[in-house]
Amino acid sequence: AAGVIQSPRHLIKEKRETATLKCYPIPRHDTVYWYQQGPGQDPQFLISFYEKMQSDKGSIPDRFSAQQFSDYHSELNMSSLELGDSALYFCASSPVLASTDTQYFGPGTRLTVL
Amino acid sequence: GESVGLHLPTLSVQEGDNSIINCAYSNSASDYFIWYKQESGKGPQFIIDIRSNMDKRQGQRVTVLLNKTVKHLSLQIAATQPGDSAVYFCAENIKGNQGAQKLVFGQGTRLTINP
Numbered sequence: 001a002a003g004v005i006q007s008p009r010h011l012i013k014e015k016r017e018t019a020t021l022k023c024y025p026i027p028r029h030d031t032v033y034w035y036q037q038g039p040g041q042d043p044q045f046l047i048s049f050y051e052k053m054q055s056d057k058g059s060i061p062d063r064f065s066a067q068q069f070s071d072y073h074s075e076l077n078m079s080s081l082e083l084g085d086s087a088l089y090f091c092a093s094s095p096v097l098a099s100t101d102t103q104y105f106g107p108g109t110r111l112t113v114l
Numbered sequence: 115g116e117s118v119g120l121h122l123p124t125l126s127v128q129e130g131d132n133s134i135i136n137c138a139y140s141n142s143a144s145d146y147f148i149w150y151k152q153e154s155g156k157g158p159q160f161i162i163d164i165r166s167n168m169d170k171r172q173g174q175r176v177t178v179l180l181n182k183t184v185k186h187l188s189l190q191i192a193a194t195q196p197g198d199s200a201v202y203f204c205a206e207n208i209k210g211n212q213g214a215q216k217l218v219f220g221q222g223t224r225l226t227i228n229p
Contacts, residue, residue: 004157033216033217035217042203042219042220042221042222043158043203043217043219044219045216045217045218048214048215048216050214055214056214056215056216058216090157090158092157092217094215101215102148102160102163103148103160103215103217104160105150105157105158105159105160106157107156107157108155108156108157110155
């Protein structure tokens with residue numbers, strides 16, 4: 001079965017640079033979520049989109065922005081990168097905007113900021 | 115506030131034994147809970163879920179128990195195998211704005227299966 005695709009899988013950036021992470025949800029899933037997982041930490045919700053509109057926002061820095069496109073893929077844009085942004089970034093998708101639909105996670109993008 | 119936590123950060127069991135991983139949650143209004151397994155360098159993998167109108171749900175070698183009275187979840191893995199070694203997270207599905215949902219994860223328990 002098709003899964004969530006994320007690219008790139010690994011990314012190395014310098015401080016103050018920008019980064020763009022991409023997420024391709026499972027086919028026919030129209031809701032996308034972004035999570036950040038620091039070393040040894042649990043994933044933290046950043047932001048979600050439903051039908052190309054932002055549906056919820058968590059602890060996402062103002063330096064970060066995201067959007068969902070007409071083909072339902074999503075991009076997380078990160079500017080003025082800081083050392084503390086080094087983390088695993090996961091995208092998850094679910095089929096509908098509802099309270100009990102399971103979120104399926106992608107393999108993640110490991111971002112390292114030097 | 116919203117929080118989901120795990121009692122034990124690490125757990126080691128012998129191959130073939132059963133394991134139990136515990137989780138406490140604080141939001142009594144939560145109605146949906148999920149257990150995820152995360153192997154090193156991979157994304158969280160769905161294992162099993164349970165809704166608040168149930169107190170037990172079984173899958174293949176896994177059982178989730180929900181005690182709403184004390185706001186406690188547990189994941190039981192039967193006849194553990196080396197491939198069960200991973201970090202296990204419980205997650206609480208929280209309704210956000212306009213019906214959107216987000217997951218609040220617990221700390222995670224590292225399960226090690228010893229041969």
